[in-house]
Amino acid sequence: MDKDRSKIYIFNSYSNKLEEFKPIDKNTVKMYLCGPTVYGLAHIGHAKSSITFDILNRYFKYLGYNVKFIRNYTDVGHLEHDADDTEDKIQKQAIKEHIEPMEIAQKYMNSYREDMAILNILPPNIEPQATSYINEQIENVKTILNKGFGYEINGSIYFDVKKYNEKFQKYGILSGRKIEDMMPETRELDNQNEKKNNIDFALWKKADSKHIMQWNSPWGYGYPGWHTECVVLSTKYLGELFDIHGGGYDLKFPHHEAELAQSNVIHNTNLANYWVHTNLVNIDGKKMSKSANNYITLKDLFFNTNNIFNKTFSPMDLRFLMLQTHYRSTLTITKDSLEAAHKGYIKLINALKDIKNIEYKTEYTGSNNDINNIIEDNINDIFNELNNDINTPKVISNIFNLTKIINDIRNNNLAINNINKDTFLKMKDSFINVVENILALQEPKINKNIVNILLELYKNAKQKKDYIEVDFIRNKLYSIGIKFCDSKNNINFEYI
Numbered sequence: 001m002d003k004d005r006s007k008i009y010i011f012n013s014y015s016n017k018l019e020e021f022k023p024i025d026k027n028t029v030k031m032y033l034c035g036p037t038v039y040g041l042a043h044i045g046h047a048k049s050s051i052t053f054d055i056l057n058r059y060f061k062y063l064g065y066n067v068k069f070i071r072n073y074t075d076v077g078h079l080e081h082d083a084d085d086t087e088d089k090i091q092k093q094a095i096k097e098h099i100e101p102m103e104i105a106q107k108y109m110n111s112y113r114e115d116m117a118i119l120n121i122l123p124p125n126i127e128p129q130a131t132s133y134i135n136e137q138i139e140n141v142k143t144i145l146n147k148g149f150g151y152e153i154n155g156s157i158y159f160d161v162k163k164y165n166e167k168f169q170k171y172g173i174l175s176g177r178k179i180e181d182m183m184p185e186t187r188e189l190d191n192q193n194e195k196k197n198n199i200d201f202a203l204w205k206k207a208d209s210k211h212i213m214q215w216n217s218p219w220g221y222g223y224p225g226w227h228t229e230c231v232v233l234s235t236k237y238l239g240e241l242f243d244i245h246g247g248g249y250d251l252k253f254p255h256h257e258a259e260l261a262q263s264n265v266i267h268n269t270n271l272a273n274y275w276v277h278t279n280l281v282n283i284d285g286k287k288m289s290k291s292a293n294n295y296i297t298l299k300d301l302f303f304n305t306n307n308i309f310n311k312t313f314s315p316m317d318l319r320f321l322m323l324q325t326h327y328r329s330t331l332t333i334t335k336d337s338l339e340a341a342h343k344g345y346i347k348l349i350n351a352l353k354d355i356k357n358i359e360y361k362t363e364y365t366g367s368n369n370d371i372n373n374i375i376e377d378n379i380n381d382i383f384n385e386l387n388n389d390i391n392t393p394k395v396i397s398n399i400f401n402l403t404k405i406i407n408d409i410r411n412n413n414l415a416i417n418n419i420n421k422d423t424f425l426k427m428k429d430s431f432i433n434v435v436e437n438i439l440a441l442q443e444p445k446i447n448k449n450i451v452n453i454l455l456e457l458y459k460n461a462k463q464k465k466d467y468i469e470v471d472f473i474r475n476k477l478y479s480i481g482i483k484f485c486d487s488k489n490n491i492n493f494e495y496i
């Protein structure tokens with residue numbers, strides 16, 4: 001199996017091109033992903049960046065790297081519409097639900113962890129919360145002030161973007177924006193808030209007496225800005241320059257531009273060598289929003305008959321669907337695409353179940369060289385495509401080519417001794433590893449011992465020609481996603 005680490009390429013938003021991946025430490029990959037602002041249930045959009053970075057995490061581990069993966073929880077400072085003069089999202093929700101802001105954060109962190117676990121996403125090494133690092137964030141703001149790139153107005157501290165850009169000429173590099181294009185807006189809005197320029201962002205906000213979450217600082221009571229948080233939490237655990245910083249496309253501006261700017265000022269680094277962004281998800285071709293009435297939480301999709309698709313889909317259906325589109329492409333989710341994804345996932349997972357049970361017990365007859373070449377080519381392509389900016393749609397297409405071969409073996413359309421033993425074992429090992437450990441698609445959680453007991457009852461009923469009993473067992477199993485397949489010599493089961 002190809003475990004050559006030298007061939008990985010990742011698209012870097014900073015350079016706007018595909019680049020060979022070279023970690024700073026030979027054996028460790030340090031990766032930071034912007035986590036959720038925990039003021040509501042996770043929705044379908046959250047799943048996309050989580051799944052993408054899970055594949056990266058898993059693939060690096062598969063290649064033998066230690067991965068240090070940090071994903072934060074934003075529990076303060078993320079204001080409505082990403083603006084500097086609106087309400088804090090956590091506080092607003094706390095007032096709405098009549099509970100403490102920290103209860104809001106805890107409630108939705110717990111829920112987020114549940115959602116990530118059933119999507120089979122590996123937990124990060126550390127999940128820091130912004131409110132646990134207020135002192136570090138105050139120090140960060142002080143440093144920026146000392147270096148002359150921040151200014152205080154009425155107890156709030158802002159980052160001077162214009163001044164920063166004059167020195168570093170980098171503001172807008174991740175999102176492809178030019179500061180000149182962002183400035184005209186500034187003039188119009190200059191008098192509408194206290195900032196020098198509208199593109200300046202808050203590092204620290206003064207809290208008025210009504211604000212529940214506030215901490216003392218050299219500038220009076222207040223709270224840190226959202227953009228302060230991630231640069232502090234990432235460098236605390238990964239150092240002043242680490243390998244990968246990730247997030248959704250919508251975080252490029254202003255959040256990541258603001259992080260990059262602070263890191264340049266404080267550490268004279270770009271914070272991360274590779275800035276990786278996942279594209280967005282829409283529902284039926286429309287941006288997901290509560291006002292468009294197409295907003296769907298993960299819990300509603302998995303467990304409740306939601307009014308958008310009028311049907312539930314499993315976490316693995318969604319995971320499979322997301323992997324069928326490259327992470328840098330927009331994903332349109334429809335009921336049809338979810339149904340198709342379910343079929344694709346089931347096909348693949350049945351092949352996984354089957355290949356685990358197929359043993360190579362005979363002698364190779366060497367009568368069919370083509371099949372060996374096809375298998376070898378597909379395995380090589382799978383790893384080449386993983387190396388090529390984790391091109392999961394192409395990986396899945398190669399996995400389906402192997403699925404067809406596995407089905408042919410199972411259905412006795414292809415004798416196993418037509419395949420070279422080493423090639424077969426390589427296929428078995430690669431298929432199981434790629435599906436279970438890298439794409440991380442799991443078999444449905446069904447107790448196979450109970451299925452086997454029912455299989456015995458089914459066989460007995462068939463022998464006794466008790467067709468009422470046969471139909472009863474068959475229908476009950478069907479309702480939980482299992483079908484018995486009767487062949488001449490055997491009765492087996494498959495997922496449906």
Ligand SMILES: [Zn+2]
Pocket residue numbers: 033034035230255
């Ligand atoms: Zn962030």
